[in-house]
């Protein structure tokens with residue numbers, strides 16, 4: 385039977401959801417039954433053989449939805465392979481934090497469930513969607529704005545997932 389993989393994401397401005405959708409598309413291309421859903425809308429993990437978690441970083445922290453998701457599905461997550469990715473600006477602009485720190489946050493949140501694969505992807509920063517305060521902060525730090533998502537790297541990571549997940 386086809387293995388089913390859930391790609392569960394959190395987002396504030398959509399970019400992580402689009403990365404999750406791209407991961408889901410790659411998995412489907414490989415013949416897996418991939419479903420992509422916002423974490424808060426997931427009602428059950430039953431029927432899934434693996435889970436991929438995607439979450440963005442805001443002001444130094446991965447979004448709290450992940451901890452809520454991990455707590456809600458603690459026992460089911462312990463029984464299936466789990467992988468994860470973090471989205472943020474740090475991969476292209478290290479002044480906004482260290483990649484290892486953010487992937488480490490995700491690993492810690494999921495503990496004692498181990499992540500079989502974890503990475504951080506560059507996200508987006510749209511100046512038009514920043515609040516006055518955020519715009520002030522980002523220009524103070526000279527944070528670059530734009531869409532930094534590397535779709536090739538995202539697809540390549542997704543295509544490696546089944547071997548990490550043991551599927």
Ligand SMILES: Cc1cc2nc3c(=O)[nH]c(=O)nc-3n(C[C@H](O)[C@H](O)[C@H](O)COP(=O)(O)O)c2cc1C
Pocket residue numbers: 394395396397398399400401440441442443444445471472473474475480481506507508509510514518
């Ligand atoms: C107010 C604000 C704070 C942010 N703080 C960080 C940060 O501390 N580190 C980082 O790497 N990226 C940071 N980012 C970049 C976001 O992670 C990036 O915009 C991401 O693509 C957002 O994901 P989303 O569109 O799924 O919400 C920040 C973005 C905003 C708007």
